[in-house]
Amino acid sequence: TTSNSLSDKLQMTMRRLTGRGKLDEKDIEEMMREVRLSLLEADVNFKIVKSFTQSVKEQALGEKILKGLNPGQQVVKIVHDELKKVMGDEAEGIRFKINGMTTIMTIGLQGSGKTTAIGKMAVWLRKKEKKKVLMIAADVYRPAAIQQLQTIGKQVDIDVYQEGLIDARTIVKNGLKYASENKYDVVIVDTAGRLNIDEEMMQELKDVKEIVKPDEILLTVDAMMGQEAANVAKSFHDQIGATGAILTKMDGDTRGGAALSIREISNIPIKFSSAGEKMDSLEAFHPERMASRILGMGDMLTFIEQVTDNIDEDEAKNMMEKLMTDDFNYNDLMKQFKMIKRMGSMSKLLGFIPGLGAKLKQARTAIDDKQFDKMEVIIKSMTEEERKNPKLVDQSSKRRERIAKGSGTAVSDVNKLKEALETQKKMFKKMASMDEKELERLQKDPSS
Ligand code: GDP
Secondary structure (H helix, E strand, O other), X not given: OOOHHHHHHHHHHXXXXXXXXXXXXXXXXXXXXXXXXXXXXXXXXXXXXXXXXXXXXXXXXXXXXXXXXXXHHHHHHHHHHHHHHHOOOOOOOOOOOOOXXXXXXXXXXXXXXXXXXXXXXXXXXXXXXXXXXXXXXXXXXXXXXHHHHHHHHHHHOOEEEOOOOOOHHXXXXXXXXXXXXXXXXXXXXXXXXXXXXXXXXXXXXXXXXXXXXXXXXXXXXXXXXOOHHHHHHHHXXXXXXXXXXXXXXXXXXXXXXXXXXXXXXXXXXXXXEEOOOOOOOEEEOOHXXXXXXXXXXXXXXXXXXXXXXXXXXXXXXXXXXXXXXXXXXXXXXXHHHHHHHHHOOHHHHHHHOOOHHHHOHHHHHHOOOOHHHHHHHHHHOOOHHHHHOHHHHHHOHHHHHHHHHHHOOOHHHHHHHHHHHHXXXXXXXXXXXXXXXXXXXXXXXXXX
């Protein structure tokens, strides 16, 4: 749901463009006006908006001709690349110390989601990088902060070092000693935030920085603040120096202003984005993917990552092979439901597949998330023979009546399930038969 309205507006403008075989200067001017308004409305800093539209316009009017794309598509590509550029171009991850313990200091205003982000990052480091992580509770300004970090630590089973409300510098010193004695790979230090930037906080942060000599100083910024987030980031950066930003609350109504302003205004690379209440909702930030998401090009990479994270590879491979053969049956469909449930909601997944959104609408109405349970009950009311051989169900209305009765559903529900099986078969056959070029074209032109 990142910057939905920006996304919607840009997509509308882009969709109109992709169909165009010819574009003159006036078309481009008009289009840039729309892009400009969408960005301003999304609370992107006006300097960025200005240079953004200027650059897109120059390139669009330039004579760069790309093979295989019509003029409209070329402009879409230019906009995409420019979005990527303002967000930093390349993804930048955590720089781990090659030998020894990596230290991460976190800074940020109160309420920016710092404590939550520390917990999420610890979980991420354990899961993705197989690191043993210690969190040090050195936010002694807000009494509840230590308690909060401990609660999170318990919840996700990550160790917390704390000594109560004594001087932060002492806690950090002792905590680091404890960490190296106990062979932790990564230490994350929570520091004091304030509602606003003030001298005292900055001094404390400078002192802590001096003690920790951190490999990373990560700043949490609340994406819901819009472009103001970029100004806050700049102040922190000017005084403390940050090596990266964590954009929090990306699940809220973020409009996009923060994500598109921070890099240019503060010069801090965005390293993570955080979206939601769950402790596993932290993602490495990829400008390319975010640009694609904003333009509704889907997000194949995130999709693939989600699939590989949550599904056994062999299981997925078997499933794909099954899907491409004719003997895909109700047992397989049931397995598929279970896989999909594990991966998250169907609709979320569909959004990740470039351009397939519209095409899959049919399948989506046939199988929406809430119907999974009902369908499982229906499949459970079938005999093993019927599950293995869907034709038996197809050919006999008596069987369908019996199944409906047995599952406490209507015959129409059984028919829907029957259709769902067929739609699934067709859909995956179609995807399986697409060659690389077709998939690529689908990515470039989501409206096709
Ligand atoms: P801190 O004061 O900077 O340590 O901020 P907290 O971690 O306590 O977070 C402040 C509030 O924002 C809490 O109510 C969190 O639940 C909420 N929050 C933090 N991260 C996210 C996020 O990614 N999405 C949403 N929706 N809320 C978040």
